[in-house]
Amino acid sequence: MTKVKPEFIDQVKKLGAFDISACYNCGNCTAICPLSNENHSFPRKLIRYSLLGIEEKITAAPDLWLCYYCGECSDTCPREADPGGLMMALRRWAIRKYSLGKIADLFYGRISSWLTWIILTFVASLGIIYFRNPHPDTAQAVPISFIGLDFLHTAGLAMGLFIAFFALAHILIMLKSLNKNPSLPSRSPQKLLTSLIKVITNEIILQKRFRDCSESDRYLPHLALFWGFAGLFLATILVFGADFYGFPEISRLFAKILGIIFGLILLYGAGYFILLRLQRPNNYSEYSHPSDWLFLLWMFLAGLTGFILDIFKWLNLPWPTYIAFAFHLVIVFNLLVTAPFTKFAHALYRPLALWLAGEEESPSSETTT
Structure with missing residues (x-):
């Protein structure tokens, strides 16, 4: 009933x-x-x-x-x-x-969202203060002399497991809800696989449906927001692999190149949507929930602090480098640890919904085939 x-x-x-x-x-x-x-x-x-x-x-x-x-x-x-x-x-x-345990509620209340972000920032800052090396290299700017590799490795793995657990739990909760919809198409495993490949290509990689919108000016910035972060994540994986898992040293060079390119792409995407919300030229940008603002600000700051860190390191300014590194780690922590509960979850739920609904092709693609 x-x-x-x-x-x-x-x-x-x-x-x-x-x-x-x-x-x-x-x-x-x-x-x-x-x-x-x-x-x-x-x-x-x-x-x-x-x-x-x-x-x-x-x-x-x-x-x-x-x-x-x-x-x-x-x-x-x-x-x-x-x-x-x-x-x-x-x-x-x-x-x-x-959301499992209604944790996401914390990020959508006007007061609770700010309190939650403040507490997370405080926790991350305390972790850095506690685990930092009190005597880092002051002759050269070497970030890992300030925060050791062992701590970064352990913290990175713990965060990865945390995100994976909640992402999987939320997928299962969403699937349970969608299974109550009798209109969803029933398809063979082969068709499901073909559909999944198309969703990954058309939606995750190219976001082709967005181009069918009348406001297609937002298509490239939206794509930049996704690819900017994804590219920086790949660069981080390369450095992580070189530090701990025997990746060839040339991985660091590739990571540096990717970091510069995708860092600029991320700043463009996040900066565009921040400016759009400030100018409010249309219905889309007329109202922004605090969770939208915080998501964009964290994304922009993640890219910006990464560049500031590299500049200080290039200028060989040890303490400015270490302070910038600490700020960067706090921002990245906030962005990642909250991913399953905030707007980041769109990247999970939208492809899954398109796949199960059989909407792997954009409307314009369907009319031309």
Whole structure:
């Protein structure tokens, strides 16, 4: 029996869907959306579920993650109900709903989110103070003389296991919810594998669906945000491998080149969206939840402190290098340890939803094949 929770819409409004009660169900939003189709029509359906408070239908709908908030639905809504804002708010709500132990709730309350970030920053800072070498090299700027390799290795492995555990747990929770949706296609293992390859290529690597949005100007910055971080992560893996697992020394050179290239790409992507939110030229950027701001700021600062660290190291300024290194580690810690609970989770949930929904091709690709 379907449970109805009339108070649900009030919860979603706190996450950014301020004007959705103005909707009178005309269907204009679904008709104009370039990503909606006959199999997965949105946002009208999800608006109705939200106004009625049918939570189970919302968590079981992959449609949440098929939306990129192009903004065209909100720009043309005759009631200015901001359907795109509702879709974004529902994704924030779903991240909380899929979260093990409701940990994600801490990052979406206006007060609790700031307190949580402050506590995490404090914990990371205490760890660096406690495990740092009190007598680092003061003749040359050598970051690992300030924070030893053993600590970095142990902390890196622990964080990797932590992220993997919660990511897997959240995937299982999401799968349990999606399995309640009878409209999801049933496919053979071979077709599932083929679909998975297409999702990895089209969605994760190229993000082709985003190009079908009317606001396609955000496509390259959005791609830059993903690839900037992914490239820096790869550079870190190369250095980690050279330090601990016998990777050839040339790995360090490749890591340095990748770090510069993808660091600049990350700064471009994060900087673009920060500037967009400051200028607020459209419905998409009119309202930003604190969790969005913090995510972008941490991403930007991760790239910026990395460059500052390299500059100080190149100038052979030991203590400025070590201080910059400490700041960089704190920022990266905050970004990674919260990944399963914040907007970072989009990178997990959206490809999974596209794969299970059989939406591995972008709408423009489907019409041309």
